Amino acid sequence: MKALKPSMKENKRYLLVRGKSVNEIEKAILDFVGVLGLGKCRLSFISSKKDEVVICVNREAVDSVRASICVWPNKMEVVKVSGTLKGLGK
Numbered sequence: 001m002k003a004l005k006p007s008m009k010e011n012k013r014y015l016l017v018r019g020k021s022v023n024e025i026e027k028a029i030l031d032f033v034g035v036l037g038l039g040k041c042r043l044s045f046i047s048s049k050k051d052e053v054v055i056c057v058n059r060e061a062v063d064s065v066r067a068s069i070c071v072w073p074n075k076m077e078v079v080k081v082s083g084t085l086k087g088l089g090k
Contacts, residue, residue: 011059014046016088017069019076022053025069028076032068041065046085054088 017025030038041061046054057065062081069076082088 010042012042012056012083013059013062014082014085014088015055015057015062015065016079016082017053017055017076018051018079019074020051021072021074021076022048022051024072024074025053025055025076028072029065029068032071033064037061037064052079054085 026038026043029041029043033041040058041064042056042058043065044056046056048054055065066078066081069078080088
């Protein structure tokens with residue numbers, strides 16, 4: 001099987017989310033955009049610290065993920081969005 005061309009690969013963005021209830025990110029997105037939206041955003045958790053989580057989402061779903069995190073009643077905020085993990089560290 002041949003490898004995919006770079007133009008056919010999924011474009012991802014990495015979000016640094018900070019807050020007290022960062023373990024409820026998946027629940028917040030599910031509540032805001034539903035099951036289909038959660039599937040389209042291709043959410044994956046990269047790393048987790050005490051009050052910070054790095055998540056990976058599809059590029060087209062960044063706005064809906066940010067909105068769902070902001071609307072959630074518990075305090076969470078998107079600190080930074082980057083195309084690479086190295087960019088989040090700076």
